Amino acid sequence: MFNLFNRRDEEERARTENRLPPGQALTTKFPVLHYGPVPTVNLETWTLRIWGEVEKEVTLTWEEFNRLPKTRVRMDLHCVTRWSKLDTEWEGVSVRSMIEQGVFKPLPTARYVMQHAEYGFTVNLPLEVVLADNFLLATHYNGEPLTPDHGYPLRGVVGYIPNRPDLKTPYLWKGAKWLRGLEFMKHDRPGFWEEAGYHNEADIWKEQRFG
């Protein structure tokens, strides 16, 4: 009972702070959602490939990727299945910083990005979202390396940063677990869940759940 009332208080607070989008409820757990099995990963052979509308395609090893400067982002996660989790802490490499470090250079024609994950899973986002402060290529969650269930060793993650109404926030499915590639594209293309009927933009405030 205590927990129930406590959670309702938390929800009230989140709602008055404009941090709970319509149709969402808070959870303190971290549910696991994905299609298919959890891959096993060998970091010796793992690579991250960046290609498409970029000046020069590049493939990074795990060691090379981890030499890049890392940042921490605190975000609220909002899943299309209606759970939300506030104040999650992520650490990883921002795509913007990879460009600043000269790892690769998107062409002016690049407008969308497809995340490619193990087993051919894909998810699409506009370039502006991928370059924003609320999208991270994350290696750590709450100070620990990602667990296999949540995308070890690398995942895209996207969430809401409080008091940043300038940023677009899509639902959590727009971050690919077990990320292995970023494809920069001229034209938008639907990813795995978008093909299956989920909304292309997936804005949490507009409840863009299904297309």
Ligand SMILES: Nc1nc2c(c(=O)[nH]1)N[C@H]1C(S)=C(S)[C@@H](COP(=O)(O)O)O[C@H]1N2
């Ligand atoms: N590779 C991969 N990434 C994925 C998915 C998937 O099926 N495969 N599902 C997405 C969906 S639908 C959600 S809600 C989030 C869930 O992330 P979590 O399991 O860490 O909560 O992962 C997203 N990333």
Ligand SMILES: [Mo]
């Ligand atoms: Mo999902």
